[in-house]
Amino acid sequence: MLSLGATNSASIVQAIRRAGGDSYLIERSQQLTDVESLVIPGVANVRFLLSALDERSLRIPILRVIDGGIPVLGICAGFQALFHRSDEAPLVKGLGVFDGVVIQLRGPKSPHTGWNWVESVCSSIECGWAYFAHSFAPPAQSPQTIATTEHGVLFTSIARRGNVLGVQFHPERSGRYGAQFLENFIAMCTG
Amino acid sequence: MLAKRIVACLDISNGRVVKGLRFENLRDMGDPVERARRYCEEGIDELVMLDVSATLQGRIASLETVYRISRNIDVPLIVGGGVRDEADVLRLLDAGADKVAVNTTAVNDPLCLQRLYERYGSQCIVLSVDAREVEGQYELATHSATVRVGRNALDWAREAQDLGAGEVLLTSIERDGTQAGYDLKLISDFSRALTIPVVASGGAVDADSFAKALIAGADGALGASVFHNGALTIPAVKRHCKQRGLEIRPC
Numbered sequence: 001m002l003s004l005g006a007t008n009s010a011s012i013v014q015a016i017r018r019a020g021g022d023s024y025l026i027e028r029s030q031q032l033t034d035v036e037s038l039v040i041p042g043v044a045n046v047r048f049l050l051s052a053l054d055e056r057s058l059r060i061p062i063l064r065v066i067d068g069g070i071p072v073l074g075i076c077a078g079f080q081a082l083f084h085r086s087d088e089a090p091l092v093k094g095l096g097v098f099d100g101v102v103i104q105l106r107g108p109k110s111p112h113t114g115w116n117w118v119e120s121v122c123s124s125i126e127c128g129w130a131y132f133a134h135s136f137a138p139p140a141q142s143p144q145t146i147a148t149t150e151h152g153v154l155f156t157s158i159a160r161r162g163n164v165l166g167v168q169f170h171p172e173r174s175g176r177y178g179a180q181f182l183e184n185f186i187a188m189c190t191g
Numbered sequence: 192m193l194a195k196r197i198v199a200c201l202d203i204s205n206g207r208v209v210k211g212l213r214f215e216n217l218r219d220m221g222d223p224v225e226r227a228r229r230y231c232e233e234g235i236d237e238l239v240m241l242d243v244s245a246t247l248q249g250r251i252a253s254l255e256t257v258y259r260i261s262r263n264i265d266v267p268l269i270v271g272g273g274v275r276d277e278a279d280v281l282r283l284l285d286a287g288a289d290k291v292a293v294n295t296t297a298v299n300d301p302l303c304l305q306r307l308y309e310r311y312g313s314q315c316i317v318l319s320v321d322a323r324e325v326e327g328q329y330e331l332a333t334h335s336a337t338v339r340v341g342r343n344a345l346d347w348a349r350e351a352q353d354l355g356a357g358e359v360l361l362t363s364i365e366r367d368g369t370q371a372g373y374d375l376k377l378i379s380d381f382s383r384a385l386t387i388p389v390v391a392s393g394g395a396v397d398a399d400s401f402a403k404a405l406i407a408g409a410d411g412a413l414g415a416s417v418f419h420n421g422a423l424t425i426p427a428v429k430r431h432c433k434q435r436g437l438e439i440r441p442c
Contacts, residue, residue, distance in 0.1 A: 006311050010287045014262045044312035077312070107193070109410060111314045111357045113388045115194045115236055115440040129194070129440045131267055133290070133314035133357075151193055173267045173289055 001039040002078075003027050004052040008172070009041050012075070015172035019182035021189070032061040035070060037189040042076025042170070046102065046136070047089035049081050059095070066097060071189045072164045076134055079159070079166035088136045097164050100142040100156075104135060107152030111135045118157045118169065118177070122146040125158060128177035130169035132157075137168055163188075194440045196236040196411030197401060197428055198390055199418050201226055203256055203272070204244045210416050212368040214321075214336040217243070220419040227260045230418065233425040234442025235266060239292070239360065239390075239413060241319075242272030246295050246334050251279045254286040261287025269360070271319050276303065277310055284311075292360055294319040295333040298340055298347070301354055308355025313387070318356035320344055322377060323364040329377065336364045345384055352387050359389045360413070366394030368416055373404040382408025398423060398431035405437050 001016075003009055003025035016023045016039075023039065026032065040062075043049050053059050066072055074082045083094045086102035094102075105112050113133050120127045125146050137155035140148050147158035149168070157168045165185060171178035201208050201223050208226055209217040220226075227238055240260055242252035252272035261268050270283050271292030280291045291311075297304050297318060307316050321336045322329045322344035329344035340347075348359050361381050363374040373394040382389045388410035395401060395414035404412040417423045426442045433439045 005281065006284070008284050008287075008289045008315075010258075010285050011261060011268075011289055014287065015265065018265070044310055044315070048310075048312075109193075109388050110386060111388070112193065113314065113358055114196050114410065116192070132193075133267070135313065170267070170289070173265065175265050179265060 001025055001041060002058070004043050004049060006048070007041045007043040012039065012041055012172040015178070015182055016186070019179055019186055021182070021186040027056070029057050029061040032058070032065055035065060037071040038062070038065050038073070040072065040074045040078030040081065042078050044077070045088055046077050046080045046086040046094070047092055049077050050089065050092045050094065063095065066164055069163050071185065073185050074164070074166040076168060076170060079168055080136060080138060082164065082166050083138055086136060097161055098138065098142055098144045098159050098166065100139045102136050102138050105137050105152055105155070112137070112151045116149050116151060118147045118149055120147045126177070126180065130157070130171070130174040130177055132169045134168060192438050194236070194438045195405045195432065196390070197425060197432070197439070198237045198239060198411045198413040199230045199235045199425070200239040200241060200392065200413050200415040201260070202415060203240055203242045203253060206253060206256055208419065209243065210368060210419055213364060214367055223256055224259050224263055226419070228263050230425060231264045231266055234429060234440075235425050236440060237267045237269065237411065238264060239269045239271070241292070243335050245273030247337070249273070251275065251282060254282060257283060257286040257288055269317055271317070271360070277306055280307060280311060280315075290315050290317050290358070292317040292319040294321065297351060298331065298333050298342075301350060304351055304354035304356055313355050313357030316356050317358045317360050318348065318351045319360045319362070320348055321362045321364050324374070324377065329380070332364060336367075345381060348381060348385060352385055356387060358387055359385060361389050361391055363393035367392070369394055370396040370416060372396055372400045373407070373412070375403060375407040378404055378407040378409045398428045401428050402432045402435040402437060405432060406435070
């Protein structure tokens with residue numbers, strides 16, 4: 001798991017352990033050469049996250065991990081960083097794995113905080129209640145969208161492109177639904 | 192649709208759950224980990240851990256208690272108590288907190304909210320507001336309600352929202368621990384004035400009191416004594432709120 005500071009990585013480490021997996025924190029690009037899977041957690045915002053990647057020269061090593069077919073999971077802002085671009089940081093290029101531009105939510109209350117319904121639009125993923133905490137979100141029309149959620153507008157709550165998964169909610173804090181999601185990701189890493 | 196949240200609060204002192212009346216006369220209410228696990232299994236939507244002696248003793252909330260609670264739960268954990276700066280927030284996150292509540296420090300130095308926002312994002316920053324109605328105005332208090340600030344609490348919440356706070360944990364000092372029902376006017380006034388979510392605290396008594404607080408505009412309703420003393424179970428509260436037509440996550 002990438003450790004960029006300023007995030008709840010401790011919660012994620014514990015949740016991965018409860019789901020039967022094991023994780024360790026990495027900070028330097030050299031450490032990315034022999035990973036079996038990679039989690040990009042959510043930090044403050046996409047601008048902070050992408051500039052942290054650039055400061056530590058992590059962008060190319062991450063793209064190499066992705067292109068190498070190694071399972072990758074982006075959570076919250078870590079998910080948004082996998083899109084082409086975000087309205088939150090219009091001048092910074094995203095990692096470009098998922099198509100589309102991350103938009104600002106204009107729901108009744110912002111940040112979108114709490115439990116909301118994840119509606120699957122593909123047979124490989126279950127519907128369920130998950131915990132969200134964010135102000136920006138990927139658009140619902142991305143070709144890689146596999147589940148959507150509604151808060152003022154419809155947005156993508158889970159996307160997948162081959163070995164890369166992204167979730168807007170927090171699987172580490174989403175009860176049984178989140179635990180099941182992490183177990184499935186771990187199965188994808190080990191199988 | 193976004194569900195309304197039922198929240199349980201663990202007030203912590205010396206590693207134990209405590210609960211008082213209007214912030215005073217704290218009584219022992221058991222082991223925090225045991226309580227956290229049980230509330231989680233019953234279907235709580237979020238847990239709050241407030242170290243009520245931290246600020247008064249000039250220290251940060253107990254990291255060991257945060258860690259012990261956090262590793263045993265699978266719902267979000269808000270932690271508050273004695274947070275002084277950005278480094279304290281990181282300590283709490285590293286111990287297992289998902290969001291951090293600030294009160295006294297933010298009142299003394301409002302710009303700290305902006306610094307916290309820039310580093311951690313507003314979704315991580317909860318503003319804890321302890322308010323008391325005095326002659327039609329909401330008066331703000333700090334230091335576990337022992338210090339009167341002489342500021343309008345609603346104006347302060349608005350300013351904090353603009354500086355980057357992502358949520359308000361709103362406690363009615365007069366109702367804290369009384370089981371006399373939430374202060375619905377306070378909840379309604381704050382919810383209408385703010386665009387960030389409001390979690391209401393102080394006065395929970397029966398299942399319908401939760402429903403009333405949520406209907407008054409709160410995004411979450413918090414209970415402590417009523418859950419600790421066994422007067423209410425979380426499934427009973429959630430069932431009732433659902434019957435009242437509120438969107439609720441099933442247990």
